[in-house]
Amino acid sequence: MAKKNDRETNRLDDAARAGWLYYVAGNNQDEVAAKLGVSRQTAQRLVSLAISEKLIKFRLDHPIARCMELSVKLKDKFDLKKCKVVPDDLNPETSIQGIPEVCASTMEQFLKSDEPKIIALGTGRVLRACIEQLTRMDCPQHRIVSLVGNIAPDGSASSYDVIIRIADTIKAPHYPMPLPVIAASIEERKVLQDQKPIRNILQLADQTDVTFVGIGHMCKDAPLEQDGFITRNELKSIVSQGAVGEIVGWIFDKKGNIIKDSINERVASAPIKPDSEKLVFGVVAGKHKINAILGALQGKLINSLITNEYTAEQLLKK
Amino acid sequence: MAKKNDRETNRLDDAARAGWLYYVAGNNQDEVAAKLGVSRQTAQRLVSLAISEKLIKFRLDHPIARCMELSVKLKDKFDLKKCKVVPDDLNPETSIQGIPEVCASTMEQFLKSDEPKIIALGTGRVLRACIEQLTRMDCPQHRIVSLVGNIAPDGSASSYDVIIRIADTIKAPHYPMPLPVIAASIEERKVLQDQKPIRNILQLADQTDVTFVGIGHMCKDAPLEQDGFITRNELKSIVSQGAVGEIVGWIFDKKGNIIKDSINERVASAPIKPDSEKLVFGVVAGKHKINAILGALQGKLINSLITNEYTAEQLLKK
DNA sequence: TTAATGGGTGAGCAAATATTCGCACCAAAA
DNA sequence: TTTTGGTGCGAATATTTGCTCACCCATTAA
Numbered sequence: 001m002a003k004k005n006d007r008e009t010n011r012l013d014d015a016a017r018a019g020w021l022y023y024v025a026g027n028n029q030d031e032v033a034a035k036l037g038v039s040r041q042t043a044q045r046l047v048s049l050a051i052s053e054k055l056i057k058f059r060l061d062h063p064i065a066r067c068m069e070l071s072v073k074l075k076d077k078f079d080l081k082k083c084k085v086v087p088d089d090l091n092p093e094t095s096i097q098g099i100p101e102v103c104a105s106t107m108e109q110f111l112k113s114d115e116p117k118i119i120a121l122g123t124g125r126v127l128r129a130c131i132e133q134l135t136r137m138d139c140p141q142h143r144i145v146s147l148v149g150n151i152a153p154d155g156s157a158s159s160y161d162v163i164i165r166i167a168d169t170i171k172a173p174h175y176p177m178p179l180p181v182i183a184a185s186i187e188e189r190k191v192l193q194d195q196k197p198i199r200n201i202l203q204l205a206d207q208t209d210v211t212f213v214g215i216g217h218m219c220k221d222a223p224l225e226q227d228g229f230i231t232r233n234e235l236k237s238i239v240s241q242g243a244v245g246e247i248v249g250w251i252f253d254k255k256g257n258i259i260k261d262s263i264n265e266r267v268a269s270a271p272i273k274p275d276s277e278k279l280v281f282g283v284v285a286g287k288h289k290i291n292a293i294l295g296a297l298q299g300k301l302i303n304s305l306i307t308n309e310y311t312a313e314q315l316l317k318k
Numbered sequence: 319m320a321k322k323n324d325r326e327t328n329r330l331d332d333a334a335r336a337g338w339l340y341y342v343a344g345n346n347q348d349e350v351a352a353k354l355g356v357s358r359q360t361a362q363r364l365v366s367l368a369i370s371e372k373l374i375k376f377r378l379d380h381p382i383a384r385c386m387e388l389s390v391k392l393k394d395k396f397d398l399k400k401c402k403v404v405p406d407d408l409n410p411e412t413s414i415q416g417i418p419e420v421c422a423s424t425m426e427q428f429l430k431s432d433e434p435k436i437i438a439l440g441t442g443r444v445l446r447a448c449i450e451q452l453t454r455m456d457c458p459q460h461r462i463v464s465l466v467g468n469i470a471p472d473g474s475a476s477s478y479d480v481i482i483r484i485a486d487t488i489k490a491p492h493y494p495m496p497l498p499v500i501a502a503s504i505e506e507r508k509v510l511q512d513q514k515p516i517r518n519i520l521q522l523a524d525q526t527d528v529t530f531v532g533i534g535h536m537c538k539d540a541p542l543e544q545d546g547f548i549t550r551n552e553l554k555s556i557v558s559q560g561a562v563g564e565i566v567g568w569i570f571d572k573k574g575n576i577i578k579d580s581i582n583e584r585v586a587s588a589p590i591k592p593d594s595e596k597l598v599f600g601v602v603a604g605k606h607k608i609n610a611i612l613g614a615l616q617g618k619l620i621n622s623l624i625t626n627e628y629t630a631e632q633l634l635k636k
Numbered sequence: 637t638t639a640a641t642g643g644g645t646g647a648g649c650a651a652a653t654a655t656t657c658g659c660a661c662c663a664a665a666a
Numbered sequence: 667t668t669t670t671g672g673t674g675c676g677a678a679t680a681t682t683t684g685c686t687c688a689c690c691c692a693t694t695a696a
Contacts, residue, residue: 011674012380013380013382013405016378016381016382017382017386019378019380020382020383020386021386023378024383025390028651028653029652029653030652037423037424037426037430039675039676040652040653041654041675041676041677042674042675042676044652044653044654045654045675047653048654050378054379055378055379055380056377056378056379057376057377057378057379058341058342058374058375058376058377059374059376060334060338060341060342060368060373060374061373061374061375062334062337062338062373063334064331064334064335065334065338068335068338068339068342068343072343106355108355109355112355346681346682347682347683357645358646358682358683359645359646359647359684360644360646362682362683362684362685363645363684365683366683366684
């Protein structure tokens with residue numbers, strides 16, 4: 001017994017030595033092998049043993065390290081396909097500092113592809129900031145489709161519509177949706193959506209390869225209300241039914257279920273499919289968005305996330 | 319200016335990310351590249367940037383780590399060819415715990431070689447313990463030679479002679495030195511050493527490829543006195559001349575110079591050559607040995623060291 | 637405007653590292 | 667004693683990594 005223990009300990013000692021020589025002293029495995037008087041293969045085994053036995057630890061001295069950790073934890077906890085966490089700056093509770101840059105570079109990864117892709121976008125302040133960070137490029141192979149109407153209640157084009165803006169930057173065929181976000185009635189929605197071009201767009205939206213959406217909160221200063229798509233009373237009513245957030249107009253509860261309500265019945269946006277096979281990025285951060293994000297994650301309305309440290313930490317606390 | 323700064327910061331951020339993904343998350347460089355949206359080459363550059371910028375730190379969670387550090391420092395400070403430091407256990411001030419094993423495995427490295435080698439050994443408690451740790455093997459290609467006489471003043475063979483013991487274990491031709499450590503007079507030494515076989519042995523000792531010796535201290539309980547090779551008065555006398563230690567009977571001062579004294583003139587051991595090209599291991603540890611070791615190191619009587627953490631630390635303090 | 641400069645890039649190759657496989661060894665069980 | 671399961675080894679092989687080189691592109695100086 002003691003013998004066996006001894007032998008194991010010795011092996012671990014050697015592993016530690018090998019790990020030290022390899023990582024700390026910067027020897028290669030041949031040198032490690034020579035210094036330890038063993039074959040190179042054995043040295044390699046010892047090094048990998050040192051790693052697998054956690055004798056050797058890697059530590060990253062950089063603020064980014066925390067973000068990477070959070071990202072992995074979020075992926076784990078919410079079963080995300082992708083997750084990026086940007087470092088906090090000042091006011092991480094309210095600022096989206098840094099997110100647009102990361103979102104833009106994520107988008108660019110897809111845009112750089114030669115293979116034609118359909119990219120779907122929501123609207124909102126965050127996405128708007130994101131596309132402003134995109135670098136100019138020629139992407140005639142891709143199609144950009146809007147999931148959500150761009151017509152404000154007063155008839156003007158929504159100033160947060162992103163499709164028009166992105167068109168300049170990346171020179172791709174683009175498909176804005178000339179509809180209000182929320183129709184006046186169920187009938188109106190039906191008529192509007194039955195238009196041939198709109199049907200076309202909806203069909204495109206159904207085939208999307210990757211989606212980027214913001215997430216709206218439903219408490220005070222809800223974007224839907226702020227932009228005049230719903231009234232304060234409608235807001236109160238739907239919140240009383242459990243609404244915590246909204247994606248391209250679809251209002252959901254804390255489980256991520258779309259609430260059956262007269263508002264949702266009039267939403268003219270493309271439908272959102274829970275648990276999509278394709279990447280669906282939520283691009284969102286902030287204290288007042290936490291519950292909305294949690295809902296979206298619960299219902300798998302999104303399967304990827306771009307957020308900041310603060311928000312990531314809050315999400316992990318729940 | 320700010321722009322350039324930003325770009326550099328971003329690059330470091332990416333390097334940190336790459337380093338994290340590579341070392342902490344265990345991705346390979348292709349995966350890192352994919353996740354960062356860059357080419358593999360770029361990912362590789364980022365990873366090596368993370369190393370060269372010291373963003374990533376390696377830490378070894380194992381007692382061995384400290385030993386390796388000490389070993390490197392000792393090598394550096396005393397210009398050693400080899401140095402092994404074994405982890406402290408209980409009573410590192412007096413115990414040689416662990417040293418025999420390491421010394422034995424060091425010896426085995428040489429013994430395993432197919433190329434014939436001449437291996438020289440001193441005597442002493444530590445070396446004796448070392449050869450007891452040797453595993454049995456057939457080494458007819460090597461020759462083992464003793465540097466020091468094995469005859470005690472009373473005519474018996476010294477019980478700490480290691481040559482005889484090692485012969486059983488490794489089945490190599492061996493050359494014990496049938497002499498007292500210290501002759502009764504200069505004339506006796508000359509006569510003894512002029513014997514043909516002894517001359518042969520001394521010549522062999524001169525060609526040694528690698529040497530292992532203990533180091534004796536000269537203060538209270540000096541091994542030379544304990545074993546009856548010198549009297550207490552002789553000890554006192556030579557200590558008053560600056561003696562701090564002895565190797566195979568040669569007594570030296572704190573500079574490592576062999577003291578010109580009537581004792582040293584009678585030492586019948588093979589001469590020790592300072593600053594040898596070949597490896598000369600001192601195998602030694604303990605509080606009361608520190609000054610002796612320091613002397614031997616100063617005079618380059620040894621150029622390699624096997625010791626324990628405690629001793630290593632003490633040596634570095636001086 | 638053009639030419640030089642310098643940093644970054646990908647391709648391709650060489651070096652280093654990881655893995656797989658068959659074998660030998662050892663210790664516990666039969 | 668033989669068997670058996672586990673473990674480590676070297677050799678061969680597959681994969682990964684590091685390096686060099688030619689090139690590109692943005693910036694700067696002429």
